[in-house]
Each structure stands twice: as structure tokens, then as C-alpha cells.
Amino acid sequence: MNSSPPLITPATKRVMNLSHILRQAARRHGAGTGFVWGERTWTWVELDQRVDAMAAALAAKGIRKGDRVLVQSKNCNQMFESMFACFRLGAVWVPTNFRQTPDEVAYLAQASGASAMICHGDFPEHAETIRETAPSVRFVISIGHSAFGENYDDLVELHREHSVSEAAVEYDDPCWFFFTSGTTGRPKAAVLTHGQMAFVITNHLSDLMPGTTNADASLVVAPLSHGAGVHQLVQVARAAKTVLLSSERFDVDEAWSLVERWRITSMFTVPTIVKLLTEHPSVDEHDHSSLRYVIYAGAPMYREDQKHALKKLGKVLVQYFGLGEVTGNITVLPPWLHDPEDGPGVKVGTCGYERTGMxxxxxxxxxxxxxxxxxxxxxxxxxxxxxxxxxxxxxxxxxxxxxxxxxxxxxxxxxxxxxxxxxxASDMYISGGSNIYPREIEEKILTHPAIAEVAVLGVPDRTWGEAGVAVCALRPDQTLDESELLAWLDGRIARYKVPKRVFFWKALPKSAYGKITKKTIREELETQGCLQPADPAESSAQRR
Incomplete structure (x- = not known):
């Protein structure tokens, strides 16, 4: 049986090159401040000219559409510019987590087939390892003066008079290799495309930060290599200025000082950073009334932390759920659905409803x-x-x-x-035939006034197959021991869900993006010999 003829003749799905949003900002708001880092500022025209110059420099070195450019850098204006320079050529931006080791970054170079590297001068070992192990990388450009490559700003100055046309791109042409965190193995390169990311920008403006204009300002408190980079694309699309912290060290007082100074209207972060920001004394020492959207993702926020943040900042919290592979576009919980008090109609524990078009x-x-x-x-x-x-x-x-x-x-x-x-799915464990979800237990433990952070993991158990272990960090000046916490949990959650053991650490390990890393916790517990299957008699006694 013949299939029906197509309703339309297939055509090339040409889309806007993503770097065009910077060109648009420069045309409409050229003299306005687009980027702030420390005491330095750049206008939109200056940024667009610098991106043109770096794109010309890369092209002169043979970078063409489809080539991958690895970028190992802390947050800085050059890293921000490198994204648009790659996009402008139709090349693929491949940012790393700058805290990764030289060998880990070398793997990303090999896995991506990178042709070039832009490397911050603070990471000479990374550049050297790339040269030794990644033959596809033909040259290295250094951000800051170093011995391992031509200087980024010198190249910009050399090509300052060059103007580069935006490469023609189609919907599925890649623009960004977004490496997964690799918590369950080697990182994988999620291919983000020009057409997909244009939708993501539009969706963020629709669902996360509606009403954003050139009068707004965004504070960056996370690496631009990850979700924060996506959010800065969104800011550029509306010519809203981007403000960086002065260094890679997260300084809460500086963050609130910048909020006050630049009248910050939005910031993107993760629950652990929101917790640090709102529990620090400086939250009460600076004016943050300009804030409209404090957007958090990466993990749901524990309810007690959510309540505290809402009381400190007002109804400005926006939660979204998404992964790098879906670029943050799965659900949204807008400010009006965040409530500081529990009660009828309040959706406690939800990460929101489907995003527009998803x-x-x-x-x-x-x-x-x-x-x-x-x-x-x-x-x-x-x-x-x-x-x-x-x-x-x-x-x-x-x-x-x-x-x-x-x-x-x-x-x-x-x-x-x-x-x-x-x-x-990998966090769930089965104890005595029952599926147990750590999130529920973690939420309950965090309502204890002495607990600041917690992670619950399933570990081998001779009687029940698996049983729970909780690793906690206490709030300052608080004391609590294992027996006290277990007694407190008795009656608050079902007996079979109560962790078998509780360990107290000064702090829980986190990824570069502020998420608690259970893989690292498990490895440390194994190193300490804490994950040996328990004696059956002891395990049975706890269930009674």
C-alpha cells in the first residue's frame, strides 16, 4: 500500500544563527552596558566587536563551521565572548567544568574531537595535557599571558577591524556540546543546536523571567559552562546586562553587594546556593528589593529552605526542572505558586507544571x-x-x-x-521488597532544626537486601547524635524507611554546580568502611 504524499515539499530549515542576538543588542542598545566584571564594564557594541575579532582570529587559524572549540576557563568576559565567536562561525562551543582535572578535560577534547582550545592562563597543566594526548587540537589560545599559546586579547586587538558574517545554519546544526556531569560514568556530549536553543531562549523568557528588558540585570553565581551560560543567552536576547562575581570564589557578601549596586533583577542558581544566600547575615545588610526572579534548578528545594528563602526575599523564587539534554525546559513553578506557609491549595513538594510547548x-x-x-x-x-x-x-x-x-x-x-x-531512578533502593525513595526521607530529616544538609543512600543489607544510610551536616553551634536523630524520626516516617545508620560530616561534597554528589559520598563511606552489610540480628531488631 502506497503511503500518502507529503503535504509540503521538504525545504531547508534555515534558522537564525544564535550569535545574531548579540548583534541585535548592539544595534538597538549599543552604548548600554552589556557586561560587568569587577570594576570593568563593556557596552554591547564593544562586546559585538570583540566577538567579531575573535571569530576572525579563529577563522584565520582554520576554524570552520562544524569544528569544535574546547574552552577551559573560569567565568570572565573572554569565556562569555568565546561562546558567541564560535556560534558566529557555525563552530561548536565545548565548555568544560573548569574544576575538572587535566586528564578529565583531555577526555572531553578526545570525545568531542576538538580542533582548538581556548584556555585560561591559570590552567597550564590542562593545556599541556591536551597537547600531549589530543592530537586533533591544532592550537591553543590563552586567556591572559602564558607560555602555552597566543594571547586572546592580543588576537582580538590584531583582528579588531575585521567584521565576520554569521554562518548560515539550519535547525539541527550543533552550536554547543553540553557535557553531562558524568555522575554515573564518563561524561557524554549532549548536542545542542541553533534551532533548539532559539526555542529555549524564547521559552525561558516566556516561563521563567517574563517581562525581561534592557533595563534588567542578571547576577551570575555559577559557571557559565553550564546552566548559567544558557541564562546569559536569554539576557543577551533582551539586552539585559550580565554581572559576574569578581572571582570564582563564591562570596555571599559580595553577591548581595552587587545585587544592591547594579539593581539586579534576576539570578540563576541551585537550591544549596539559595540556602547560603538567604541564611547569611549580609542578606539583611543590602537592598535586594530590585529582585524579581531568583531562579533555581538542579534539584528540588527542600521545603524548610524554601520557606526561609521566601520569608527573606518575598515571592521571587522560580523553580524549574530540566536536564542539560532538555536544557532546563521541562517544568516551571512560578513565583505566585511559591508560598511561605503550608495550607489548603498550596502545592508542597512540586516542581511545577509543563513548560510552554513541552x-x-x-x-x-x-x-x-x-x-x-x-x-x-x-x-x-x-x-x-x-x-x-x-x-x-x-x-x-x-x-x-x-x-x-x-x-x-x-x-x-x-x-x-x-x-x-x-x-x-539510580537513587531508589529496595528494602525488604519495598521501593524506597530517598527524597521523602531527606525532606523529613531536614525539618529537624539542627540539620543543615542531608543525603540518604541505599546500601547492602544481609537481611533486607538494602537499607538506608543518612549522611548529615549540622547547622552552626548545633549538636545531635545518631541515636537522637533516629529517635526523633520514630513515628515521623514509616519504620521500614528509617535509615539504619546516621553519619555526621562537617559538610557534604558538592559538584561545581552546587549539587550534593551522592557518588562522592558513597565512595567516601566505602573508603571509611561504613558500607559493610550489617549483622542480620541488628538489622532485624531495628525493624521491630
Missing amino acids: QVSIQDDQGREVPAGVTGEICVCGPAVFAGYYNNPEANAKAFRDGWFRTGDLGHVDEEGFLFITGR
């Missing part, structure tokens, strides 16, 4: 959608979903099913479509 499906192991209230894997489709992992067909086969991207997160939706995340 669809969520909760599915069982066979890919069947489950009813409201039933836990399953969170799957998503829509224009914000990435093109796939670069050169990794096995990972792509696992990540997609029937066109749905499988997030690996577990959760359920209510009758109104609000999503509740239970945890990572």
Missing part, C-alpha cells in the same frame, strides 16, 4: 503511561529536547523510546498535571 509523560518500564499519582519514569518530548549524544549510538538508544526522552528521574503527576519528583 509535554511530560510518566511511564512504566514498558513505556506505558501511568495514571496520575502513580510513580514512574519522567519522560519528555518537545522542541527543547537535544539532538542526541555526540558519537554515542548506544547512549542514544537508551535515552530515547518511541520519541520520548527518558530523563532517568522518577516522579508522578497529580490530577492537575503538577509534577512531583521522587528521585533519580
Whole structure:
């Protein structure tokens, strides 16, 4: 049987080159301040000219459309510019987490097939390792003076009179290799495209920070290599200025001082940073009334921390759920749905509803959608979903099913479509035949006034298969021991969910993006010999 003829003749899906948003800002608001770092400022025209010059320098060195450019750098104006310089040529921006080791960055160079590297002068070992192990990298450009490559700013000055035309790009042409965090193995390069990211920018402006204009300002408190870089694209699209902290060290007092000085209206961060910002005394010493959107992602915020932040800042919190592969575009919980008090109609524990143009499906192991209230894997489709992992067909086969991207997160939706995340599929453990989701236990433990942070993990147990272990950090000047916390939990959660052991550390390890890293916690517990299966008699006694 013949299939029906196509309704339209296929055509080239040309889209705007993403670097054009910087050109637009320069044309409309050229003399306005676009970027602030320390005491230095750059206008939109200056930024656009510097991007043209660096694009010309890269082109003179043979970088062409589709080539990958590895960028190892702390936050600075050059890193910000390098994104647009790559985009302008149709090349692919490949930023690293600057805290990664030289060997880890060398792997990213090899996995991406990078042709060039832009490296901050503080990382000579990274540049040297790349030269020794990544033959595809033909040259290195140094941010700041160093012995390992031509100086970035010298090249900008050399090519200052050059103007570069934006490369013609199609919807699926890659612009950014967004490396996953690699918490369960080697990082994978999620391919982000010009067409996809144009949708993401529009969606962020619609759902996360509506009404953003050139009168706004955004404070960067996270590495531009990750979600913060996406948010700065959004700011550029509306000519809102970007303000950096003076160094990579997170200084809470400086952050609030910059909020006051530059009348910051939005910032993107993670729950642990919101907690630090709102629990520090300086939150009460600086004017932050300009804030409209404090956007947090990466993990749901614990309810007690959420309440505290709302009382300090007012209803400015915006939560979204998303992964690098979907570029933050799965759900949103806007300010008016954040409430500092529990009560009728308050959606406690949700990460919001579907983003504009996106669809969520909760599915069982066979890919069947489950009813409201039933836990399953969170799957998503829509224009914000990435093109796939670069050169990794096995990972792509696992990540997609029937066109749905499988997030690996577990959760359920209510009758109104609000999503509740239970945890990572890899976090769930089975104890005595019962599925246990650490998130629920962590939420309860955090309501104890002495607890600042907590992570719950499933560990081997001879009787129950697996049992829970909690690792906690206390608030300053607080004391609490294992028996006291376990006694406090008795009656607050079901007995079978109560952790078998509780360990207290000064602080919990976190990734460069501020998320608690359970993989590192597990490794440390194993090193300390804390994960040996317990004696069956002891385990049985605790269940009684």
C-alpha cells in the first residue's frame, strides 16, 4: 500500500544563527552596558566587536563551521565572548567544568574531537595535557599571558577591524556540546543546536523571567559552562546586562553587594546556593528589593529552605526542572505558586507544571503511561529536547523510546498535571521488597532544626537486601547524635524507611554546580568502611 504524499515539499530549515542576538543588542542598545566584571564594564557594541575579532582570529587559524572549540576557563568576559565567536562561525562551543582535572578535560577534547582550545592562563597543566594526548587540537589560545599559546586579547586587538558574517545554519546544526556531569560514568556530549536553543531562549523568557528588558540585570553565581551560560543567552536576547562575581570564589557578601549596586533583577542558581544566600547575615545588610526572579534548578528545594528563602526575599523564587539534554525546559513553578506557609491549595513538594510547548509523560518500564499519582519514569518530548549524544549510538538508544526522552528521574503527576519528583531512578533502593525513595526521607530529616544538609543512600543489607544510610551536616553551634536523630524520626516516617545508620560530616561534597554528589559520598563511606552489610540480628531488631 502506497503511503500518502507529503503535504509540503521538504525545504531547508534555515534558522537564525544564535550569535545574531548579540548583534541585535548592539544595534538597538549599543552604548548600554552589556557586561560587568569587577570594576570593568563593556557596552554591547564593544562586546559585538570583540566577538567579531575573535571569530576572525579563529577563522584565520582554520576554524570552520562544524569544528569544535574546547574552552577551559573560569567565568570572565573572554569565556562569555568565546561562546558567541564560535556560534558566529557555525563552530561548536565545548565548555568544560573548569574544576575538572587535566586528564578529565583531555577526555572531553578526545570525545568531542576538538580542533582548538581556548584556555585560561591559570590552567597550564590542562593545556599541556591536551597537547600531549589530543592530537586533533591544532592550537591553543590563552586567556591572559602564558607560555602555552597566543594571547586572546592580543588576537582580538590584531583582528579588531575585521567584521565576520554569521554562518548560515539550519535547525539541527550543533552550536554547543553540553557535557553531562558524568555522575554515573564518563561524561557524554549532549548536542545542542541553533534551532533548539532559539526555542529555549524564547521559552525561558516566556516561563521563567517574563517581562525581561534592557533595563534588567542578571547576577551570575555559577559557571557559565553550564546552566548559567544558557541564562546569559536569554539576557543577551533582551539586552539585559550580565554581572559576574569578581572571582570564582563564591562570596555571599559580595553577591548581595552587587545585587544592591547594579539593581539586579534576576539570578540563576541551585537550591544549596539559595540556602547560603538567604541564611547569611549580609542578606539583611543590602537592598535586594530590585529582585524579581531568583531562579533555581538542579534539584528540588527542600521545603524548610524554601520557606526561609521566601520569608527573606518575598515571592521571587522560580523553580524549574530540566536536564542539560532538555536544557532546563521541562517544568516551571512560578513565583505566585511559591508560598511561605503550608495550607489548603498550596502545592508542597512540586516542581511545577509543563513548560510552554513541552509535554511530560510518566511511564512504566514498558513505556506505558501511568495514571496520575502513580510513580514512574519522567519522560519528555518537545522542541527543547537535544539532538542526541555526540558519537554515542548506544547512549542514544537508551535515552530515547518511541520519541520520548527518558530523563532517568522518577516522579508522578497529580490530577492537575503538577509534577512531583521522587528521585533519580539510580537513587531508589529496595528494602525488604519495598521501593524506597530517598527524597521523602531527606525532606523529613531536614525539618529537624539542627540539620543543615542531608543525603540518604541505599546500601547492602544481609537481611533486607538494602537499607538506608543518612549522611548529615549540622547547622552552626548545633549538636545531635545518631541515636537522637533516629529517635526523633520514630513515628515521623514509616519504620521500614528509617535509615539504619546516621553519619555526621562537617559538610557534604558538592559538584561545581552546587549539587550534593551522592557518588562522592558513597565512595567516601566505602573508603571509611561504613558500607559493610550489617549483622542480620541488628538489622532485624531495628525493624521491630
